Amino acid sequence: MPLPHEPITIHGGCNCGAMRYRIDVPSFEQRPLHFVHAPEEASDPTTPRLPLICICHCNDCRSATGSILPTWCLTPQEMFTISCLPKEEDDDTAMQSLRIAPHDATDDAQRPPYVPAHGILSGVESTSGTWLRVFCSTNEKVQGWDVDKRIYRSFCGRCGTNIAYLVYPMPFRFRDMIDVVVGTVDRADMEQPWMQPERQLWHNYGVPWIKDVVKDMDGPIHPSFSTAEFIRR
Ligand SMILES: [Zn+2]
Ligand SMILES: [Zn+2]
Known part of the structure; x- marks a missing residue:
């Protein structure tokens, strides 16, 4: 189900509370088209x-x-801000046994400020001093791309x-995006019916029985990342 037309904020964070984020979604008229579509x-x-x-x-x-049905909120980078708890220099204990910050937005006033995140999530700015970690999982030449493919x-x-x-x-000067793991959205926001995935991507690469699990889900199915190509409309 698509997001409602009025402005909304989606809240979320990691399991221990060291990372909290907000996605500030403007009203429908101010939302950009998916980057593969022309104005x-x-x-x-x-x-x-x-x-x-x-x-x-x-x-x-x-x-x-680590999920059989990874679900993403494809987010223009300027809508995403993050608050990361500081990590002490000598705090490298192998195991942390307590959830230290609450698992929802109730403690947000006590946290470090929410700041734009694209610089740190793309490895341009350092994450040192916080618990945030970034892994560049792919760095390769892709045929037809105008830049090396780097996935963070x-x-x-x-x-x-x-x-x-x-x-x-991003290739082809597409807008800068942050795809957020939907499973990290707070329960209160997750219960909204519009948090349900509205499409399926990269279907041509899927595992047959996993595709069967969601075959009756409403919404278009796309062979790859492009929402301009269809397996089902
Ligand atoms: Zn955490
Ligand atoms: Zn994927």
Whole structure:
């Protein structure tokens, strides 16, 4: 189900509370089209806007998230801010046995400020001093791309929760995105019916029985990342 048209904020964070984030979604008219669509497609109400919540069937997302149905909120980077608890220099204990911060937004006033995250999630700015960790999982030449393909996956270094995925730089001058792991969204927001994935991506690469699990889910199915190509409309 697509997001409601009025402005909303989606809240979430890692399992231990060291990472908290917000996705501040403007009203429908101010949301950009998905980056593969041309501006003239804005008049078509079926053209997807961002953020967009979808399932990815690709092998890379499955193993990186440890989930058979990785689900992403494809988010323009400027809508995403993060608050990371500081990590003391000598705090390298192998095991942390307590959830130290609450698992929802109740403690947000006591936290470090929420700041733009694209710089740190793309490895441009240092994450040192916080629990955030970034792993560049792919760095390869892809035929037809105008830049080397670099995929950054970020996670909490204290509890291990996978927070986000991004490609930087984006190919073909597509807008900078942060794809957020939907499983990290707070329960109160997750219960909203519009948090349900509205599409499936990379279907051509999926595992047959996993695709069967979600075959009756409403919404378009796409062979790869492009929402302009369809297996089912
Ligand atoms: Zn954590
Ligand atoms: Zn994927």
